Amino acid sequence: MGESAPASIPASIPLTVSGAGSEDGIVADEKRNKRGAGVSAGLDDERPGPGAAADRGQTALELSGVTKHFPLRRRVTVALDGVDLTVGKGEFVSLLGPSGCGKSTVLRLLAGLEEPTAGQVRVDGRPPAALVGEHRLSVAFQQHALLPWASVAENIALPFRVAGRPVDRARIAELLRLTGLTDFAEARPRQLSGGMCQRAAVARALALDPEVLLLDEPFGSLDAVTRRRLNFELARIWTERRITTLLVTHDVAEAVLLADRVVVLTGRPGRVRHVEEVGLSRPRSGRLTREAAFHDIVDRLTALLDGDLESGAFPEEDGDTRSGRRLLPRRAR
Numbered sequence: 001m002g003e004s005a006p007a008s009i010p011a012s013i014p015l016t017v018s019g020a021g022s023e024d025g026i027v028a029d030e031k032r033n034k035r036g037a038g039v040s041a042g043l044d045d046e047r048p049g050p051g052a053a054a055d056r057g058q059t060a061l062e063l064s065g066v067t068k069h070f071p072l073r074r075r076v077t078v079a080l081d082g083v084d085l086t087v088g089k090g091e092f093v094s095l096l097g098p099s100g101c102g103k104s105t106v107l108r109l110l111a112g113l114e115e116p117t118a119g120q121v122r123v124d125g126r127p128p129a130a131l132v133g134e135h136r137l138s139v140a141f142q143q144h145a146l147l148p149w150a151s152v153a154e155n156i157a158l159p160f161r162v163a164g165r166p167v168d169r170a171r172i173a174e175l176l177r178l179t180g181l182t183d184f185a186e187a188r189p190r191q192l193s194g195g196m197c198q199r200a201a202v203a204r205a206l207a208l209d210p211e212v213l214l215l216d217e218p219f220g221s222l223d224a225v226t227r228r229r230l231n232f233e234l235a236r237i238w239t240e241r242r243i244t245t246l247l248v249t250h251d252v253a254e255a256v257l258l259a260d261r262v263v264v265l266t267g268r269p270g271r272v273r274h275v276e277e278v279g280l281s282r283p284r285s286g287r288l289t290r291e292a293a294f295h296d297i298v299d300r301l302t303a304l305l306d307g308d309l310e311s312g313a314f315p316e317e318d319g320d321t322r323s324g325r326r327l328l329p330r331r332a333r
C-alpha cells in the first residue's frame with residue numbers, strides 16, 4: 001500500500017511518479033526534455049514553447065497516497081489504492097490501464113468532482129476546486145456533451161458564458177481553425193460526424209485557455225482512422241500551447257504517441273504499476289508511428305497490460321463506455 005507522499009512537494013524536487021509498492025517510480029532527468037525543433041507557436045504566455053523543455057521542476061497535478069472507496073450497497077469498491085502521481089507543469093501524461101481500474105476516478109478527483117477517501121489531491125498546490133473556480137482547469141469527458149440546439153461556435157463559446165465573461169470571438173475563430181471546424185461554425189452537432197463533435201468538445205475544453213486539461217477518452221468512440229487523425233491534431237495543438245495535460249485512454253498507441261510519460265495503472269484497485277518515459281522527439285508525426293522505437297514502447301506497455309489481464313484484472317464486457325456512462329453524475333453527462 002502506498003506510503004503517503006509529503007503533502008506538498010517543493011518545486012525543486014524532480015518530477016516523480018510512483019505507486020503503491022512500485023519499484024518503477026522514476027525520476028525525471030534532463031534527457032527527456034530534449035525536443036525536436038517545433039513550429040513557431042506565437043505563444044502569448046509563459047508556457048514553454050515547442051522545442052523548449054517543459055518546466056518539470058514545477059508540479060501541476062499531484063495525487064499523494066490517494067485511496068478512493070465507493071460504497072455500493074453493502075459492498076465497498078476500492079477504486080484506487082495508495083496512488084502517488086504527479087504531472088509537471090507543461091507536461092503531457094497519459095494514464096493507461098484496464099477498464100474499471102480507476103482512470104476516470106483519477107480525473108474526477110483532479111477535477112474536484114470527487115473527494116479522496118484518503119490521501120491528498122492538489123492542483124497547483126491547492127485543492128482542485130480552486131482552479132476549477134477560476135476556470136483554469138478544463139475537462140473533456142468521453143461523451144462530448146455538446147448542446148444539441150446550439151451551433152458549433154456557440155458550443156465552443158459556452159465556457160465564456162458559464163464563466164460570466166464576454167465571448168472572445170477571435171478566440172472562438174482560432175479554436176475553430178485549430179480543430180479544423182471553421183467551415184462548420186454554424187452547424188448543429190447532429191449535422192457533424194462523431195469525430196467533428198469530439199473535436200468541437202476538445203475546442204470547447206480549450207476555450208478559456210486552461211492551464212490544465214483533463215481528457216477522459218476523448219476519442220473513445222471513434223473509428224481507428226479518425227482517432228489517429230485526431231491524435232495528431234491534439235499533438236499539434238498541445239505543441240502550440242503546452243497545456244499541462246492528463247489523458248486517460250486504454251489505447252496504448254494513443255497513449256505513447258501523445259505523451260511525455262505514460263503511467264500504467266493495475267487492474268482494480270488501481271495502483272501505479274509502471275511509468276514509461278517516452279523519449280521520442282516532437283513534434284510527433286505519422287512517420288514516428290512507423291519507427292521501431294515507437295513500437296518497442298507500445299509492445300512493452302501492451303505486454304504489461306496483457307499480464308494484468310491474465311492475472312485476473314479484466315475489462316468489463318463493454319468497457320469504459322458502460323462504466324463511464326453508468327458512473328458519471330448527471331451533471332457531467
Ligand SMILES: Nc1ncnc2c1ncn2[C@@H]1O[C@H](COP(=O)(O)OP(=O)(O)O)[C@@H](O)[C@H]1O
Pocket residue numbers: 070071072077078079097098099100101102103104105106268319320323324327
Ligand atoms: N460513483 C461511483 N459509485 C460506485 N462505484 C464507482 C463510482 N465511480 C467509479 N466506481 C467504481 O470504481 C472503479 C473504477 O472506475 P473508473 O474510475 O470509472 O474506472 P476506469 O475509468 O478506469 O474504467 C470501478 O469498479 C467502478 O465501478
Ligand SMILES: [Mg+2]
Pocket residue numbers: 103104105216320324
Ligand atoms: Mg473511465
